Amino acid sequence: MTEGILIGLTTALSFQNIFMVMIGCFFGTIIGMLPGLGPMTAIALMIPITYGFDPATGLILMAGVYYGAVFGGSTSSILLNAPGVPGTVATSFDGYPMAQQGKAGKALAIAAWSSFAGGTLSAIYLLFMAPSLSKVSLSFRSPDYFALMILGLTAIAAFSSKGQFLKAMMMVVLGLMLASVGQDSLSDITRFTFDNMNLTDGISFVLVVMSTFAMSEALTIILKRNDPTAAAKQVSLTELGSIRINKEERGKMYRTIPRSSVIGFLIGVLPGAGATIASFLAYGMERNLVKDEEKEKFGKGSVNGLSAPETANNAACSGSFVPMLTLGIPGSGTTAVMLGALLGFGIQPGPRLYMTNPEIFWSVIMSMYIGMVILLILNLPLIPYIARILAVPKNYLIPLILFFSITGIYVMSFNNFDIYLMIGIAVVATFLRLYDFPMPPLILAFVLGGLMEENLRRSLLLSNGSWEFLWDRTLTVCILVTTILIVLWHIYKTFSKKKS
């Protein structure tokens, strides 16, 4: 492990990679601050840029964008009560009241330090947990992988659906259907190509991500007449107040940060959960753990209430790398985008990644520490200025998003058909978004489609076509029982909500 850490450290500390972390954090912070444009869009827009780098640098850049976006989302939550990303909604519960009391600078500082501590602590957990889990996951067989993918898809559908589980499951099926277009990996038989040569290699992952996120988000903003940059124009540089945190406030944070980082990391590791659930759980847990007098302050500008979700959402970001790096199965839509990009580089994440490509595995973990320091430097003194940069009018922002999306596809294939296909999928996705059909399940399903079919094929061939493989191994049964429990819990929650 020490050797791996050293390799990772050397790679992460190269000038190019430090520069990439800085670029990623800066770009991610800006996109994260814009309500409506989340980390998935930010990462999708970065994919064409990563083509020019080696896989480790590409992943470091994308990781920087990811936690930069979550970090940046907290700023608009605190200053404007308009969370940039869903993972920072809980931040606004106490961050915004604090800002209204004239303590915006202090709220930003608490958020910045909490995010820094949460991200750094969870990077340490990741450092120790990832290799151990990689060793455990070497014992996984095809049926376990198949069951794990079912679990991941069900979980992301349950957690991202906002009570619309069936809609999310329809998106999962649509993602798998899109992944089935093109040549069958084993027999080379073409499927669903309708004699169109352009579809023989299947639909590109970058195309699906760009169209369902970057492009459709841009079209949705225009269609709904939203202005994501309007909020930034309201930020006043002079009314932020001091960023100093006093001794009493620091004392509160010392107690909140460790427990919130643990809960954030563990929730991040779970497939489908992620920063939003982590931040809400950490907020709820903190409220139950503090003294009654502090409990009264929750929702009115509590230090604990602000620190807990900020710690947890950043810890969850690092946690979500665990299933991706160790099992090759992304736990969230954002890590699914990164997995797809890695597959594009010809790298197969999974239990053997840290043995076959130690420089990628360890350098990503190491770059997280560097990223956290850079984010702290960015967020504390520079945030008001970055917020002002955001006042770029919507009229410029939208064409630029479309430009980056189309360029991404153009440099990949030099093919008109791909651009038309992208526009077509983006139009459908925009329409589906209007009616709250979630897109992350579609992306996760699209990325997992090929792997899922491969593992089902192996399982069925080994068991001679019998579905007994689903209950032959204890591990498979445990994973499937968890899946069933998630579905049952979701059904119970839906019915209890309707009753109340």
Added chain:
Amino acid sequence: MNINTTKIISLLFFIFSAFYLYTAYQIQVFAFDENAPFNARTFPIYLGYAGLFFSGLKLILPDPDTIKVEHRTLEYKKTALLIVIAIIYGATILKVGYFLTTSLFLFASYYFLGERRWVLMFLLSFPFVAAFMYLLHGVLEIYLRDPFLKSIGVMG
């Protein structure tokens, strides 16, 4: 049954799944693979049934939390214009080249979205695309096909 747009989308998805399932059954497999436990059409067939199942459930089950979209407030005109410009951009990019089409696409998009600051519009289209092209082609060595720049001798 309460008919709303979500139900219509579910119905469309149901029809799409039925078509997908029909096409899945039509996938030609090798003769020796026909009775194999798993062949090229197995997984798509399961997916077709899954699509029918979930969209069917969505159609049958009541939907009290239905999403209501105020169509009158939506900006269809500008959205459609942007889509048309993007299609024209896609159709011309290979023949004309990256630099000119991208710059014109950006300029036209700014204009149709209501921007009228001409100098800024120009700066954020032609010089911006040139700088971006330099980053991709010159620094990152990502090949960019551009017949126009090639014809005037700017690009090798």
